[in-house]
Amino acid sequence: MSILDSYLLTRTAKPLAMVFAAFIGIFVLVDLFDHAHTFIDNEVALEVVLSYYLHYMPLIVVLTMPVAMLLATLLSLGGLARKNEIMAMKGCGVSLYRMLAPHFALALALSLASMAIAELVLPPATTTRLEIEETHIKRNPKQVTARNVIFVRPDGAVFLARHLNARRKLVEDVTVEEFDRDLKPVMRIDAEFGTWDGSRWTLENGRVREFTSEGERTRGFDTYALDYAEPTLEDLTSRRLEPDEMGYRELRAYIQKLEASGSDPGDLAVQLQLKIAFPFITLIMAMIGAPIAAGSRKTGFALSFAAALAISFLYYGMIRVGQVLGRQEVMPPAMAAWVANFVFAAVGVWLMAKAPK
Numbered sequence: 360m361s362i363l364d365s366y367l368l369t370r371t372a373k374p375l376a377m378v379f380a381a382f383i384g385i386f387v388l389v390d391l392f393d394h395a396h397t398f399i400d401n402e403v404a405l406e407v408v409l410s411y412y413l414h415y416m417p418l419i420v421v422l423t424m425p426v427a428m429l430l431a432t433l434l435s436l437g438g439l440a441r442k443n444e445i446m447a448m449k450g451c452g453v454s455l456y457r458m459l460a461p462h463f464a465l466a467l468a469l470s471l472a473s474m475a476i477a478e479l480v481l482p483p484a485t486t487t488r489l490e491i492e493e494t495h496i497k498r499n500p501k502q503v504t505a506r507n508v509i510f511v512r513p514d515g516a517v518f519l520a521r522h523l524n525a526r527r528k529l530v531e532d533v534t535v536e537e538f539d540r541d542l543k544p545v546m547r548i549d550a551e552f553g554t555w556d557g558s559r560w561t562l563e564n565g566r567v568r569e570f571t572s573e574g575e576r577t578r579g580f581d582t583y584a585l586d587y588a589e590p591t592l593e594d595l596t597s598r599r600l601e602p603d604e605m606g607y608r609e610l611r612a613y614i615q616k617l618e619a620s621g622s623d624p625g626d627l628a629v630q631l632q633l634k635i636a637f638p639f640i641t642l643i644m645a646m647i648g649a650p651i652a653a654g655s656r657k658t659g660f661a662l663s664f665a666a667a668l669a670i671s672f673l674y675y676g677m678i679r680v681g682q683v684l685g686r687q688e689v690m691p692p693a694m695a696a697w698v699a700n701f702v703f704a705a706v707g708v709w710l711m712a713k714a715p716k
Contacts, residue, residue: 363453364461370439371462375431382423387412397496407495414488417481418603424473425640426671428466432648433663436462445653455714459649466645473638478606485603510590511616515542518590520553525596528555533562535585542615544570548583555592560585602630610634629685632696633678640674640700646707650714674699 391412398408436459439445448458504525510518514537521532535548550565562583569576602610610631614624647670652663677699685695 363448367458367461368465371431371435371465374434375427375465378427378430378434379420379423382427383416383419386419386423387415390415394496401496403495407491411488411491411496414484414491417476417484418488421473421477421481421638424469424638425644425674426667428469428641429644429648429670430663430667432462432466432645433652433667436649436652437663440653455650455653456711459653462649463642463645466642470638470641473641474635477634477638482604482606482609485601489601489604505596508595509617510594511613512587512589515616516587517616518595520595523595525592528592529553530555530560530595533560533565535562538616546570550583559588602627602634607631607634626682626686628692629682629695632693633682636696636700637678640703643700643703643707644670644674647703647710650707650710653714674703677702 397403436445445455445458449455505523506521508520508523508530512518516535516537519534519536520530523530529552531552533548533550533553536544537546539545547568547570548562548565549568550562552564553560553562562585563581565583566577566579567583600613605613610627614627614631617624617627648667651666681690681695681698684690685692690698
């Protein structure tokens with residue numbers, strides 16, 4: 360690494376660290392003020408509160424990384440422009456692209472780091488945080504009734520009930536589907552209702568369809584006892600996993616099983632694509648902020664902060680619009696997740712092309 364690269368990275372890393380610390384502090388303080396009365400009313404122990412926010416950190420980092428990179432870009436390059444250092448480097452024959460190379464390399468590294476955190480650290484941290492929230496903070500009782508309950512067993516079988524009454528230990532309009540390794544259905548059970556006896560489900564008034572290479576065989580039944588214990592009644596009344604609690608492969612497998620069972624995965628397909636699309640906005644934000652800051656000598660903190668908020672607001676707003684359009688099947692999930700990235704990347708490329716070299 361050259362002296363110039365080291366100097367430019369240092370000028371970016373310092374404001375980036377300060378912005379990250381500020382965002383994390385603000386996020387935690389706002390959430391703490393919002394939940395302070397709940398912590399006090401429920402007499403939540405201090406170590407539980409600390410554990411809750413410790414497991415909140417991966418989500419905060421992933422969400423704020425693009426904004427932090429944008430603001431750090433505006434502050435660092437804006438400072439170089441105000442002190443005429445960019446003009447001096449250009450006078451020495453250093454082009455704008457060469458000048459911004461280490462900056463973009465840092466942004467790309469942060470994008471990949473964000474993806475790694477979202478895939479490896481965020482799922483278990485989110486699960487622990489939500490369990491702390493349900494158990495110690497909200498102290499919600501188990502749900503008594505629910506509609507459209509879905510449970511995917513570890514072996515890939517899907518248990519679907521249109522209505523659950525936990526007090527009566529009863530499920531209505533039940534479908535159970537089993538699949539082979541290629542996610543092809545091998546058996547489907549449909550029943551009017553099922554009851555839980557403490558160890559397994561007994562289904563009543565239904566039929567069994569078996570799918571083999573020779574064709575389909577169907578038989579009716581009055582009662583049919585499932586030969587495995589999962590899902591238990593406790594499983595069906597427990598909290599459903601959120602997309603942030605699953606990595607990319609887990610969420611993709613979950614969606615495939617829901618689709619194979621005939622269930623609508625909702626906006627989970629968009630959430631799956633966002634697991635790849637969202638981290639790269641950190642690099643795109645650097646592409647947008649760099650030519651703006653490098654070409655202006657009036658980029659102070661207030662103006663930089665306002666610009667970062669405005670750009671970030673537009674991006675997150677477009678992400679929400681894409682999610683809604685994807686959920687309503689107006690556009691494919693991949694397009695719904697990536698459309699904001701494509702639009703902002705095009706803006707960044709246009710700004711880079713227009714910037715004085």
